[in-house]
Amino acid sequence: MELMSLTALELGKKIKGGEVTAIDAVRDALSAIEAKEETLHSYITVDREGALKKAEKTQRGIEAGELTGPLAGVPAAVKDNICTEGLRTTCASKILCNFVPTYTAEAVLNLEKAGVVVLGKTNMDEFAMGSTTETSAFGLTRNPWNPEHVPGGSSGGSCGAVAAGECSFALGSDTGGSIRQPSAFCGVTGLKPTYGTVSRYGLIAYGSSLDQIGPVARDVADCAAILETIASYDRKDSTSVNRAGVSLWGEEGSSGGTGADGYDFTSALTEDVKGLRVGIPRDYLGEGLDKEVERAVFKAAKLLENRGALVETFDLSLVSYAIPAYYVIASAEASSNLARFDGVKYGYRAEEYEGLHNMYKKSRSQGFGPEVKRRIMLGSFVLSSGYYDAYYLKALKTKALIKKAFDRAFAAYDVILAPAAPTTAPRIGESLTDPLKMYLGDIYTISVNLAGLPGISVPCGLDSRGLPIGLQILGDCFQEKKMLRAAYALEKAQAAEGETADAQLENSISPDKPRKDFRMQSSRKCFQYMGLGRRDAVLE
Amino acid sequence: MSKQYETVIGLEVHVELATKTKIFCGCSTAFGGEPNAHTCPVCTGMPGSLPVLNKKVVEYAVAVGLATNCEITRFCKFDRKNYFYPDNPQNYQISQLYLPICRNGGIEIETVAGKKTVGIHEIHMEEDAGKLVHDEWDDCSLVDYNRSGVPLIEIVSEPDMRSAEEVIAYLDKLRLIIQYLGASDCKLQEGSMRADVNLSVREAGAEKFGTRTEMKNLNSFKAIARAIEGERARQIELLEEGKAVVQETRRWDDNKEYSYAMRSKEDAQDYRYFPEPDLPPVVIGEEWLAKIKSRQPELRTEKLARYKKEFDIPEYDARILTESKHMADLFEAATAVCGKPKKVSNWLMVETMRLLKEAEMEPEDISFSPENLAKLISLTDAGTINSTVAKEVFEHIFREDTDPEKYVEEKGLKTVHDEGALRTVIQKVMEENPQSVEDYRNGKEKALGFLVGQTMKAMKGKANPGLVNQILREALKA
Known part of the structure; x- marks a missing residue:
């Protein structure tokens, strides 16, 4: 389990240096899974044999000098809505309980090319619809920090697995905050790239115009390195953007956009934030925002300011329109995207039925859970003849206005700093009783998807209950590098601060109460503390 | 029948485009093949798969739009049409509703009643569905997705036609234009061209249109003509009896010469159209459009005029020759070799047409080479063979593309001048x-x-x- 406390880059370095092998790394990950899964349930499917076999092959590749990348031999988990050839991919839904894809998603192929070993598929809210990982048909995932709490969602399995050391890093997907919010709840670092940066080919669609795959990791450097690996211009995804700046059909007309800024995300990992303009939206503060979260965000802002960043608050506007616009657009797309799950070609089919329409009805009624049904119905309604203009079209216009509001903001600021969620992780069962309240919890994350922007969630402390607090740093489209630079500088500042705090902590901690007063310094530190206390929590 | 009625007809014509690969994936569009042989994750609607637009489809659609005098939508989009049916693997069809690629066109047709223009409301691009196979199994149906994702354009006319003759003239003109463009072979029997007929009747002189019905399953020009007559009579009978025409979709049974109601407007589906989020808008730039324009081949009307002028052949000949692009190509190629346009034309119009009719073949099926026809004409002109022998030799050319010089030599058919x-x-x-x-x-x-x-x-x-x-x-x- 030792190796799983390292960052992915540290582990990659050790493997490359011959200190340990890819097989050692996978074994460590598997034994962590063995020890913790019964409680946490971060995974839906663990591919023990496949991972070990792959690790052996990878190790040979490393030794032969064929695999030289920084992540070669590192074991990772993949969210269960990302297709993996021959490895069951369920979207945490009964309707895909037996679905084994015939192909592998482009992002995973990119990982495999870099020598990353896939351990298995992580739990999530059914079809990524939810903010708690409680809507999974395979049972909920628990937060490693406190199993009475949810890990957030929908990438709760990926974030929980990273936090608990059940993998070195994971892939998640983010449609309305599904990487950033659970990363915050689990005290890990998660990045949602600019729309079009990572191929969606093989990502089972929820809201096609909003979905992006992104990394969940131990720190900012890992996130940058993983993004560098998975990002690519993919001709199989028409919404994929060639960040090297060439369009799909060359000079002859266009289909798809172009963006500059390249793919060398790790080049942005410098601590220099002097003169970096940081804006905090006033609209995100105040009502609904937990005071402890607010304090933690401002404390982080102060750390950046101390390093020369220019921090101020501003009015972003339109924030209250983001949630209705998001739920209209995402549900509309989902109602159509999920139509293919009908029992005809793959997946679950009702056992007894009479005729085609009855088969459709029964398979879908039995195969989908309540939250998915709710969104399919909502989406079908807003697209219905006579309602389209009032709902869907209006939501699209709102989306455009929100993008404009961000354009104005990014004319004044290099990055935006904001809380990732209004609170820390709620207790299990708390959210599902009131879906509307759960939807409102997405308030800080969803506008980012509507505007197509990149965002990174970085841990920034613990609340009084010992649960992690996360903040987000948002960049303008294709400005991941500025965002990464700010996040990296913040992380370094937290670590520097933490070193003094660590010393204080060491003096104050008594051996019989290891977790009580602990304060978090960085996501990595956080993980180490958590690893220390986890067993007790499980035994309780 | 005391009152005079006018028939009002508009057509929705689906044309399968002659691309090598499907509209949104790289699978072959070839006809036949084992069921589901030409499929991939995209055209079988596998989870996580995404469509990528075939550029050639856009170019064909634009070419047809230009040839039918349409405005080309320079910023066009795809939309999803949502409905459940097993031949449609995603349970939505990618089509175009809000911004179709071509709009506001029209073509001139000619019937005995004279010339008129039939307006084209729009042309849009979409994907074809798969095929359900019911016959061989009692307890289930199987589905073959080989046709799923084959590119189609749908050409929607204005309700400008007033008779079966006009409809046939319109379809024939469309077919010729599209064949000349090489965008499709437009075979009604094989389904590469399909026409749905929207028809209503109204009292002569009335301004308002009557209630229309839509007729499907029309797979020949003759069936279309019969269906129009049948539906016109049915609707007039209803009106004469004081009954109302119900807006509905009807299926024509050409054997029984009667149509059956398939579904009425009340149970018409709400397709919940919305913009396809997986495909960015298609932007047709000035340069690209110019390129497509420059590649437009000579169409029938232009060819007809040129033949009369350049080859000095009668209007009648020129019409028959240009009735089929293949025939016209053959005419030009043979003329280029032997330099005798009228003689080439005679062979094509008389003997070739006779043999085609005998063999129940279409002009597109002609397989002999222009060189052999040209050789035959030279042999006759030189007096090497006489016209009786020439006809005999031509039958061999028609059937086996025989080289007439060799054939005449081998069979000793040369005219005796001794x-x-x-x-x-x-x-x-x-x-x-x-x-x-x-x-x-x-x-x-x-x-x-x-x-x-x-x-x-x-x-x-x-x-x-x-x-x-x-x-x-x-x-x-x-």
Whole structure:
């Protein structure tokens, strides 16, 4: 389990240096899974044999000098809505309980090319619809920090697995905050790239115009390195953007956009934030925002300011329109995207039925859970003849206005700093009783998807209950590098601060109460503390 | 029937485009093949798969739009049409509703009633569905996705047609335009061109349209004409009886010559159209459009005018020749070799059409080479073979694309020009037919024909008929 406390880059370095092998790394990950899964349930499917076999092959590749990348031999988990050839991919839904894809998603192929070993598929809210990982048909995932709490969602399995050391890093997907919010709840670092940066080919669609795959990791450097690996211009995804700046059909007309800024995300990992303009939206503060979260965000802002960043608050506007616009657009797309799950070609089919329409009805009624049904119905309604203009079209216009509001903001600021969620992780069962309240919890994350922007969630402390607090740093489209630079500088500042705090902590901690007063310094530190206390929590 | 009624018809024509690969994936569009042989995750609607637009589809659609005088939508989008059916693997069809690629066009048609323009409301691009197979199993149906994702364009006309003749003229013109563009082979029987007929009737002089019905399953021009007559009569009968026409979709049964209601407007589906989020808008830039324009081939109307001028052939000939692009190409190629446009035209219009009819073939099915036809014309012109032999040789060219020079050589079909030999044969024919000789000498001119025929027969058709005539007359005078 030792190796799983390292960052992915540290582990990659050790493997490359011959200190340990890819097989050692996978074994460590598997034994962590063995020890913790019964409680946490971060995974839906663990591919023990496949991972070990792959690790052996990878190790040979490393030794032969064929695999030289920084992540070669590192074991990772993949969210269960990302297709993996021959490895069951369920979207945490009964309707895909037996679905084994015939192909592998482009992002995973990119990982495999870099020598990353896939351990298995992580739990999530059914079809990524939810903010708690409680809507999974395979049972909920628990937060490693406190199993009475949810890990957030929908990438709760990926974030929980990273936090608990059940993998070195994971892939998640983010449609309305599904990487950033659970990363915050689990005290890990998660990045949602600019729309079009990572191929969606093989990502089972929820809201096609909003979905992006992104990394969940131990720190900012890992996130940058993983993004560098998975990002690519993919001709199989028409919404994929060639960040090297060439369009799909060359000079002859266009289909798809172009963006500059390249793919060398790790080049942005410098601590220099002097003169970096940081804006905090006033609209995100105040009502609904937990005071402890607010304090933690401002404390982080102060750390950046101390390093020369220019921090101020501003009015972003339109924030209250983001949630209705998001739920209209995402549900509309989902109602159509999920139509293919009908029992005809793959997946679950009702056992007894009479005729085609009855088969459709029964398979879908039995195969989908309540939250998915709710969104399919909502989406079908807003697209219905006579309602389209009032709902869907209006939501699209709102989306455009929100993008404009961000354009104005990014004319004044290099990055935006904001809380990732209004609170820390709620207790299990708390959210599902009131879906509307759960939807409102997405308030800080969803506008980012509507505007197509990149965002990174970085841990920034613990609340009084010992649960992690996360903040987000948002960049303008294709400005991941500025965002990464700010996040990296913040992380370094937290670590520097933490070193003094660590010393204080060491003096104050008594051996019989290891977790009580602990304060978090960085996501990595956080993980180490958590690893220390986890067993007790499980035994309780 | 006391009142006069006017029929109002608009058409929705689906045309399968002649691309090598499907509209949103790289699978082959080839006909046939084992069920589901030409499929991939995209055209079987596998989770996580995404569509990528085939550029050639856009170019064909634009080409058809330009040829039908449409405005090209320079910023066009795809939309999803949502409905559940197993032949449609995603349970939505990617089509175009809000911004179709071509709009506001029209083509001129000509019938006995005269010339008129039929407006084209729009042309949009979409994907075809798969095929359900019900027959061989009792308890289930199977689905074949080989056709799923084959590119289609749908050409929606304005309700500008008033009779079956106009509809046929419109369809024929469309077919020719699209065939000339090479965008499709437009075969109704094989389904690469499909027409749905929207029809209503109203009292002559009325301004408002009547309630329309939509008729499907029309797979030949004849069936379309019959369906129009049938539906017109049905609707008039309803109105005469004081009943209302119900807006509905009807299926034509050409064997029974009757249509059946499939579904009425009340249970019409709400397709919940919305912009396809997986495909970015298609932007057709100035340069690209210019390129497509520059590649537009000569269409029938232009070709017709050119033939009359350049080859000095009659309007009638030019019309028949340009009725099929393949025939026109053959005409031009053969003329280029032998330089005898009228003779090429005659062979194509007379003998070729006759043989096509005999074999129940279409002009598109002609398989002989223009070189062989040109050679045949040269052989005849040079007097190497006579016209009777030429017809015989042509049948071989038509069937097997035979090289006429070799064939004539091998079979010894060259015309005999040797006067001595001919005189001997004629002498013999006269001796064997004294009665005819006498008849001729008594002024029966007809008897000469008989004697020429007998001589040709004796020469196995290879004699020069002019020469036979001349020598025979001399001999009879003696």
